Amino acid sequence: MLKSTVAFVLASIILLSMSLAGYAQPKPTTGAFENGTDVGVVTTPGTAEYDPATKRYTLTSASENIWTNKDSFHFLWRKVSGDVSLTAEIAFLISGGNEHKKAVLMIRQSLDTDSAYADIALHGNKWAALQFRTEKSGDTREIQIHTASPQKLRILKRGDYIYAFAGYANSDSPKPTGASIKIPLQGDFYVGIGLCSHDPKTVEKASFSNVEFKTLSPSSSQPVLYSTLETVNVTNNFRRVMYVSPTHFEAPNWTHDGTAFIFNRDGKLEKLAVEGDTPAVINTGAQTNCNNDHGISPDSKWLVISDGTQPDHQSSVYVLPFEGGTPRRVTQKSPSYWHGWSPDGKTLAFVGQRDNEFDIYTIPVTGGDETRLTTAKGLDDGPEYSPDGRYIYFNSVRTGHMQIWRMNADGSDQQQVTHDERNNWFPHISPDGKWMVFVSYEPGVEGHPPNKDVELRLMSLADGKISVIATLFGGQGTMNVPSWSPDSQRVAFVSYELLYPEDVNSK
Helix, strand or coil: HHHHHHHHHHHHHHHHHHHCCCCCCCCCCCCCCCEEEEEEEEEECCCCCEECCCCCEEEEEECCCCEEEEEEEEEEEEECCCEEEHHHHHEECCCCCCCEEEEEEEEECCCCCCCCCCEEEECCCCCCCEECCCCCCCCEEEECCCCCCCCEEEEECCCCEEEEEECCCCCCCCCCEEEEEECCCCCCEEEEEEECCCCCCCEEEEEEEEEEEEEEEECCCCCCEEEEEEEECCHHHEEEHHHHHCCCCEEEECCCCCEEEEEEEEEEEEEEEEECCCCCCCCCCCCCCCCCCCEECCCCCEEEEEEHHHHHHHHEEEECCCCCCCCECCCCCCEEEEEEECCCCCEEEEEEEECEEEEEEECCCCCCCEEEEECCCCCCCEEECCCCCHHHHEEEECCCCCEEEEEEEEEEEECCCCCCCCEEEEECCCCCCCCCEEEEECCCCCCCCCCEEEEEEEEEEECEEEEEEEEEEEEECCCCCCEECCCCCCEEEEEEEEEHHHHHHCC
16 A cells, blocks of 8 residues: 555656656647637537648637627637737638638637627638627627638728728738728737637538738828728618728719619719629719719619819709710809709709808709708708608708708708707618618717718608618718619618728738
8 A cells, every 4th residue: 555655656746747847748739829719609619720830720610600699609819909910811621511601810809709899701602791799799790891702811900990801812912891890899809710610510620821910000101091882781781892992982872773883083973883893984074073962863864963173163063964975054053062853853952052051952953943942040951852752851950960851842841850969961761762861970070071980870761760770980971862772772882991001011
């Protein structure tokens, strides 16, 4: 008995000595990350392996989803603070499986299953999206990016904004996708790579190659403005990037046949096919200083523009053929800014400044005398007809801050529609007459300036209930003009990003 005890003690001392000398079984290396864990409930524990020779991570996971108000996935992470970026080439290593399985680059407030987060997710069907939950226990939303079957992804945090980049394995650097969201993370947070099988009974496997984590220093460069044409589905709030450019463009119209968008850039109008990549300039003749107040006639034969090319450089309203041509001036007084076309095609509604007051006017599309509809002190703006032609909706500051109003088409019976502390602009009524979408600024914001955090809000005209369908960085130029899809399911708008050159061009 004594000999056995002595032998056990000696063995223990030897094992302890080996451990202290570094001979203990090492934990699997996690490379640039600190640790790995399963977030949420999983049926089979996930794994993470790192090959220093190839600098490749391999993750496995059998998990439910990264979606709704709780997540289930395997996560390899490091705890950080400040501004960061994470880049990787991603590939699924098992063919088939659920088309919604996800390999992600993620920034996450905590390891709680319902944490606020954002990720750029490559799905099993090869499309990618910026997914996000802006607050703990909130629902996940997404912005589907336009890049087809990307392989190289990047997620980047600057301040409170998180941006998604995408490209291909042989490219120098992923490019801005136009997808971004504001999520004010508090203190330390987690950044890493993750995998979800979207089927708790199936183990999926994915590789993350050429992974590069960076902490970002404050930039002394001037940011570059990126404009993104997006759509949002008003039934589920899903967003999709249609076109992105490192230039300034504004105010999309959606053509009545649903095939294209029209927007203004550099004083001209451009037309972009819904699934297209290259816009075409529309011929507007001598009018080459078009602003963001333009639209399409009910019969799709004509375009209306607001342009300041004339000698006084004040905006006036013109009409020209839909496919382009020589504009005909409609308003003789200026400044005048178009916003609405009556359903019968005979009348235009516009905003005019007369005697230092901005009010709403109508005028026959053939020209002639203008009719003043509003007389309240302060700015009235954004007039748009209801689809039945009975009403004109508009925004007015007559109560002290900007709210949505409605009046009969002849200007009578003016009634306030929204009643809140936000500043609400540019009402647009769905073609089926059931919904109104508008741009909403935070309290205290005067006018409709650019580069602000705004909401797109949706009101049911049946019961007046309002919901937020998108939050974005935008404002002026986001949704100044009618932009509904013809089936009343989606709205087109422009969001903006201010990106530093070193972030865009980083390899």
